[in-house]
Amino acid sequence: MYFELGDETLWNPSNGAGRLFMRQVEVFEAELGLPSGIGQGSTGVTRTHSQSIRSRTRSSCAASSPGTAGRATP
Template sequence: MSQYYDLGHETLWNPSNGASLLFLRQLAVFEEELGLPSGIGPMENDECQVDPAALGVFANTLLAKDLRTHHAVVRALTEGFLLAVLALAERAGVEIRWAEPGSPDRVEVLRGKVRDLDRCMAR
């Protein structure tokens, strides 16, 4: 079994139910943390629609927050989710604002990890 994250009739991501459930639970946590809707969901009949405009705001806000923090534990707890959100956002055609003063090394590491994860995410 799997679930579908769609933009119109295009499937952006088709993860297993287990991966999707974990992602959606984390999504709820970060929506509350940021005070923003993610543009994803609701999941109905194993399908949800993605709103690229809302996802863009959410993804870029999450990225900016990550790039500003120097707390190693917060980064570790956030990174996997952040990578999945950024990969999904890029698939949705969202422009990611990678530039953040003082963080060029972190940006390059994240960009590489997003590319690697994107190759693993089923469509």
């Protein structure tokens, strides 16, 4: 299992660790109601979408910052 961004391999975990990570990603997506930007591609390669990751990170950081509860950064 490979996790890639464009042509760069970000992580090559064992299959078990990769599946566990993807299950955790699914839980966070469901809980936050936001796409993670991480998706299973064909041939065992997991593709990441940088814009989705950037958006999710901003939203998560804004929600966890003091005094910004409920507000998301555009």
